[in-house]
Amino acid sequence: MSRRAALRGLGATVALPFLDAMAPTARAAQGGKSFPTRIGVLFMPNGVRQDRWTPEGEGKDFKFSPILQPLERHRVDINILTQLGHANCRGGDGHYAKTANWLTGTEIEKTTGKNLRCGVSMDQVFAQEAGRLARFPSLELGTEPVMTGVDFNVNYTMLYGSHVAWRTPTSPLPPEINPRFVFDRLFRENPEQRKASALENKSVLDLVLSDAKALRGRVGADDQRRLDEYLESIRSVEQRIEADIARVASGENLDPAARDAITQLDQRITASMAQQKDPGSALRLDHTEHSRLMMELMTLAFWNDSTRVSTFMFGWAVSGKNFTFLDGVKHGHHECSHHENKPEKLDQYQKINTWHVEQFAHLLDRMKSIKEGDGTLLDHTLMLFGSSMRDGNAHSPKNLPLVLAGHGGGLTGGRHLVSSNDTPLCNLFLSMLNLAGTQVDRFGDSTGPLKGLV
Incomplete structure (x- = not known):
């Protein structure tokens, strides 16, 4: 069976996960390897409480810091990286000069809108090669709309703070924040069919049911189990999106008795959102669920090989996201990051940082639950998590908070790697690209592969 095989129906295409029946063609396409390496990047704004971030000890003999404690269960799958930074980000003021270029390592053009210029980001260097082998070259996701206008405190366009992926030095790739749109992009064939199917409230799985039944009769028991598990995961995401949109439309507390009306509510919301110029800006989803939905969509896209790189x-960059849903947090994210070393704000800042790490740990749980051959999806992925500044109060691009998870390219985990002071972060990007099969000699201001990583 071809690795590009898919389930098809009127208005939907569902790419398949790796099945044993695909083994010969998949290995041939990968030069003898059954699974490609994926690259994922998770950006956390506003830095971290630095005195509670760095682990004690080095190498394999280290103790998790308070903020990183949620990753303890994934110890063997992660590398915590210390003393990496961006020399080219030190000249600009505020958040913008550190966020836009987090994945490029280049200086940005100081502008209020014209002459937008950064660099090509690491994920897009990978996408230029690996993207040709998947349905989508890359997938950019987020939870907050792209910000426009000018921040006159520092005289930068706010566009710089809304993008980390750059296809060219002048072409940033905006993140999609609406999980419904991402889901439809991955699983429905064209705009008109997406609209018709959504308005009729047809599940993509209903649309491809006949093809799925036929496929089950052609593959072995293990493949049948994998197929059932994969389709159930898709349906779970679909149901969560429907339920969350219905909850937003009907108020924060959806009466259990209203569950039967979810279909009608979903239909009305889909129709009304289709009439809006910027429907994404109207989203008011629970931040934890919203983030987890987007990470689940990234996982599904990796699993079915719709894309091999996602951010x-x-x-x-200057997210003021309200985190009062966390016990003891009274302020927004950006305000807490400007803590001025006040104990009360530092404690709230730490709780927000820990929440982000918990979401990353949740993603790793999910990726480790997906079997691929003798390993898992995480075994064939490199997942970078971190921020573009050390401390939100100081805006320093030195010694950035970074965690690299996964075993893509045979990477070993379970270590706290401490580099020499001011080691270029681009050394890590160079190593990630090489591990993922994109052989480049230099990236940004790299001086060579990151020592000790491989």
Whole structure:
């Protein structure tokens, strides 16, 4: 069976996960390897409480810091990276000069709108090669809309703070924040069919049911089990999107008795959102669920090989996301990051940082639950999590908070790697690209592969 095989129906195409029946063609396409390496990047805005971030000890003999404690269960799958930074980000003021170029390592053009210029981001260098082998070259996801206008405190266009992926030095790739749109992009064939199917409230799985039944009769028991598990995961995401949109439309507390009306509510909301110029800006989803939906969509896209590289922004550069849903947090994210070393704000800042790490740990749980051959999806992925500044109060691009998870390219985990001071972060990007099969000699201001990583 071809690795590009898919389930098809009127208005829907569902790419398939790796099945044993695909083994010969998949291995041939990968030069003898059954699974490609994927690259995922998760951006956390506003830095971290630095005195509670760095682990004690180095190498394999280290103790998790308070903020990183949620990753303890994934110890063997992660590398915590210390003393990496961007020399080219030190000249600009505020958040913008550190966020837009987080994945490029280049200086940005100081502008209020014209002459937008950054660099090509690491994910897009990978997409230029690996993207040709998947349905989508890359997938950019987020939770907050792209910000426009000018921040006159520092005289930068706010566009710089809303993007981490750059296809060219002048072409940023905006993140999609609406999970419904991402889902439809991945699983429905064209705009008109997407609209018709959504308005009729047809599940994509209903649309491809006949093809799925036929496929089950052609494959072995293990493949049948994998197929059932995969389709159930898709349906779960679909149901969560429907339920969350219905909850938003009917108020924060959806009466259980209203569950039967979810279909009608979903239909009305889909129709009304289709009439809006910027429907994404109207989203008011629970931040935890919204983030997890987007990470699940990234996972599904990796699993079915719709894409091999994806970025996710928990928030834009100066995110003021309200975190009062966490016990003891009274302020927005950006305000807490400007803590002025006040104990009360530092404690709230730490809780927000820990929440982000918990979401990353949740993603790793999910990726480890997906079997691929003798390993898991995480075994064939490189997942970078971190921020573009060390401390939100100081805006320093030195010694950035970074965690690299996964075993793509045979990477070993379970270590706290401490580099020499001011080691270029681009050394890590160079190593990630090489591990993923994109052989480049230099990236940004790299001086060579990151020592000790491989």
